Amino acid sequence: MKRDLPLTLNQEALHNGQQRSVIRELFDYGQIKAKEIGAENIFDFSIGNPSIPPPPEVQAAFLTLLQDRDPTKLHGYTSSAGDISVRQTIADSLNRRYGTHYAGENIFMTCGAAAALTSAFRALVEEGANNEFIVQAPYFPEYKPYIEGQQGNFLVVPACPPDFGLDLDEIEKSISPDTRAIVINSPNNPSGKLYSEEELQNLAYLLRLKSQEYRRPIFIVSDEPYRELVYDGKEAPHIPAIYEYTIMTYSYSKSLSIPGDRIGYALVPPNFEGHDLVFAAIAGAARGMGYVCAPSLLQHMIGLTVDVKTDTKTYDKNRQMLYKGLREIGYEVLRPEGAFYLFMKVPGGDAPAFSNFLRDEYNVLAVPSDSFGCEGYMRVSYCVATKTIENGLERFEKAFKNWPG
């Protein structure tokens, strides 16, 4: 038989499967180049992977579970929302910390924050309507396929340099009766910005006004994978305590250094009428995507490590060294308040060109801000070996002096 029949596949999926991100390309470049000239001669600031191993409690929890628990239950299906005792453990932990009154029933466990996000987006997409989700630049680039994959429209509000705070005027202009939610990511990837309680209160005020005007709630989808990575004694404000129509998505990827294991949750706080319907819609959305339950072994591990945090001291040390070093060289740098990224202004303003220059002349890899929806900056990750920063700063200095752009 002839096997040359024309194929017509889903174009969005094909595009998302074929498109290579700049971040991934830089990473692959680094891997190949490291084989040529030695890993010690590559200064890779492009990645967003925890550089610190999981806290010892994670290993201990896995061993305890594997040795002590009934394996049929440990590896068995949980309910689609997750094991209720683990969910209650998470709710209790949040309640201790924020003085809230969440129940296990408000927690929907997921395969990482990404699954929580796509399920939340789908839950909010009204069939047959135009459904807009507002994201302010700079933003985590996967929000675009996550929102569009759920038939939502990805609407970008421009970045607000030099501080990269919330631009309430622009957000207000972008809100319409089609607005379903605004995605907030604080501490922010890539800027390292932590939104203050005050600016979040102002956002809440605006969203309440607009929700009343359009007689339909505009949600905050608060994506908080970096919540535990905040420095200088600060703490990320608890957004559901500020704005009632919040869906919080969380991942243990960064706080426990287990990004590949895929475990997190969506919290639908019982702060508004119909929260149980939103929860049900998230559950149904996850079901339709084939999320049967979050990995059970991982769920149970979280049940034993709920209050464990990664060693932020190393990240903090890296942060201060990189921030100080780059400023002393002469770079304009946003002071990073959280996550493990530093946002740096590119001399001359052409970020892709400067990124290529750093790569080709100095074997320094960092991501131009174009990938995050704004121009003229670079994301320099400090989830790297401290030595990489020590040695890399010399390269940044030479690049600063020799850059013709």
Added chain:
Amino acid sequence: MKRDLPLTLNQEALHNGQQRSVIRELFDYGQIKAKEIGAENIFDFSIGNPSIPPPPEVQAAFLTLLQDRDPTKLHGYTSSAGDISVRQTIADSLNRRYGTHYAGENIFMTCGAAAALTSAFRALVEEGANNEFIVQAPYFPEYKPYIEGQQGNFLVVPACPPDFGLDLDEIEKSISPDTRAIVINSPNNPSGKLYSEEELQNLAYLLRLKSQEYRRPIFIVSDEPYRELVYDGKEAPHIPAIYEYTIMTYSYSKSLSIPGDRIGYALVPPNFEGHDLVFAAIAGAARGMGYVCAPSLLQHMIGLTVDVKTDTKTYDKNRQMLYKGLREIGYEVLRPEGAFYLFMKVPGGDAPAFSNFLRDEYNVLAVPSDSFGCEGYMRVSYCVATKTIENGLERFEKAFKNWPG
């Protein structure tokens, strides 16, 4: 502020999140009743969970990984398609068994078969077109939300009693230019039917004719979670060797008794032009749903246990006892060839009524076939303790004698 704004959520997601399946209701009923009258007095044949713990090699693999591997890599992100060495290990295993020539690059690792299915369905859905997926009853009920969740149309071909083989006449009638794929699940949940090589060859012949007629490939999506649970010395035919346009989805849930852990894969065999595009579209579909990568700890575990199989002897013993026992009572029973389900004709034909009678009079739980898209049968699971069958058969006998229906 008023918190009584009207909510308009995604209706499909809301429906899928609120709808309670008959299987789940029976299961919950059993749990509650067990507390009242003792678990030993409930005869629960409703569930589809492995009753056998994971083989010891699974536990050993987890411990080896946790003790010997670099934890930053073990729990770190893999590429979105999975760790290439694990994928190659799976390909090698398939090649040894089926004489095929798959590469690791043909394997896309997923959070269980469900994620592989939804990604495959999405990949095949053409934007703006009518996209039909054919499923013959009796079928696993989650196919409906999985297909509809990807904007596909779920098209049912009626069941074909008494043998429940493929009904090629009806399948042919249901094929149109809108047909994207037919979903095959052999061994079948709920019927226990294993399609023969010959009937699969006949299906392939039909699909080739129709694909040529419409100048567009009609795929087989072969869902094979029960592939390793086949009895009487038989083996499930390898469908990609029979039909070129096959996407195979697999889960280790049943073969390793780890259903909650969510690990499986999609195989896109390099048997047709454009297989790499189908692979890319599956990857992009998974990306848009938030499947960042399959859980890395689980991937690496599979790398160490790829040829390990569950103890099918216990299932086989249960199967034979239940089959023989029900037949001796007088029930008409389809001889189960695979999976861990037995399909039984209901005396009088009213399956929901007989299910209720069994439940209310005898504390016996089994699922009426209406849940699987056909009438007049019950699914009796034998992934239960052998004692449950021994004692449950007396109840089935009393029900048979006392059933007024």
